[in-house]
Amino acid sequence: MPRRAGTAGRRGLSHLSPRGDARMVDVSAKPETAREAVASAILRMSPKTLQIVRAGNAPKGDVLGVARTAGILAAKRTHELIPLCHPLRLTGIDVTFSDDDRGVLTIEARVRTVDKTGVEMEALMAASIAALAVYDMVKAVEKGVTIERVALLEKSGGKSGHWKRTQPPAPGTGQPRCRLRPGARSPPAARRRARAREARPRPGYRVGRSEETKRAFLPTERGV
Numbered sequence: 383m384p385r386r387a388g389t390a391g392r393r394g395l396s397h398l399s400p401r402g403d404a405r406m407v408d409v410s411a412k413p414e415t416a417r418e419a420v421a422s423a424i425l426r427m428s429p430k431t432l433q434i435v436r437a438g439n440a441p442k443g444d445v446l447g448v449a450r451t452a453g454i455l456a457a458k459r460t461h462e463l464i465p466l467c468h469p470l471r472l473t474g475i476d477v478t479f480s481d482d483d484r485g486v487l488t489i490e491a492r493v494r495t496v497d498k499t500g501v502e503m504e505a506l507m508a509a510s511i512a513a514l515a516v517y518d519m520v521k522a523v524e525k526g527v528t529i530e531r532v533a534l535l536e537k538s539g540g541k542s543g544h545w546k547r548t549q550p551p552a553p554g555t556g557q558p559r560c561r562l563r564p565g566a567r568s569p570p571a572a573r574r575r576a577r578a579r580e581a582r583p584r585p586g587y588r589v590g591r592s593e594e595t596k597r598a599f600l601p602t603e604r605g606v
Contacts, residue, residue: 406466412498417539421505423513425487427527431520432485445519446479449489453477453512457493457504464507470497472504477512489513490535500540506532 396407427435435445442448454475461467474494481487491508493501513529520527536546 404466406468407499409468409498412541414496414498415539416494416496417500417537418492418494419500419502419505419537420490420492420535421502421509422491422531422533422535423489423509423529424531425489425513425516425527425529427485427487427520427524429483429485431524431527432481432487434523435487435516435520436481440519441522442519445516448519449479449512449515450477452515453489453491453508456511457491457501457508460504460507464503467503468497468499470495470499470501470504472501475504475508477508487516489516500537502534502537505537506534 398404434440438444438446454477457475458472461469472493472495474492476492478490478492479487480490489509489512491505491512493505493508495501495504510532513532517527517529533547536544538544
């Protein structure tokens, strides 16, 4: 018996059936709307390697041209690599690059469609594969190039509407920076670590009340 469109999944997760089996969500009843998603990836390399990328004379050729093509192809084949993604009729894919003098290359992928589900995964796939293509093109020059901070920056369209990242991910973590509101308390784990550091005994200082503890941490006569 065919599953009705919009059947609720297990514990509210639409990609799980009521029995807990993975499934592709049925989007038959959803309307087609204009949707767009933007994702980015950052590469870090030496300034000298970045100069080669800019000049387009790497050993394998035009780094950015190849990476742009790789990102576009990857977006169009996302459903073949991510098991539960729907095949979508993509109407536009842009892959752009920006850099600075410190050796940081930023890739931005923008994907558009008029369909029943969003293109967040297509944008993330384009940015990721473009970054891998850059690495492949320059690894003969510098094998230590790193890829980091692959992230969705913005999406629009669909039931959830518009969403935009308000701050970039923290370097090296891929997670948003944690900023406390004025007057807010630190997370419990952070408070425990702070108390442990404060309670840690330091050589040369009196710690505790017992004579044994004092003798253990006071400088010996030999060391004076």
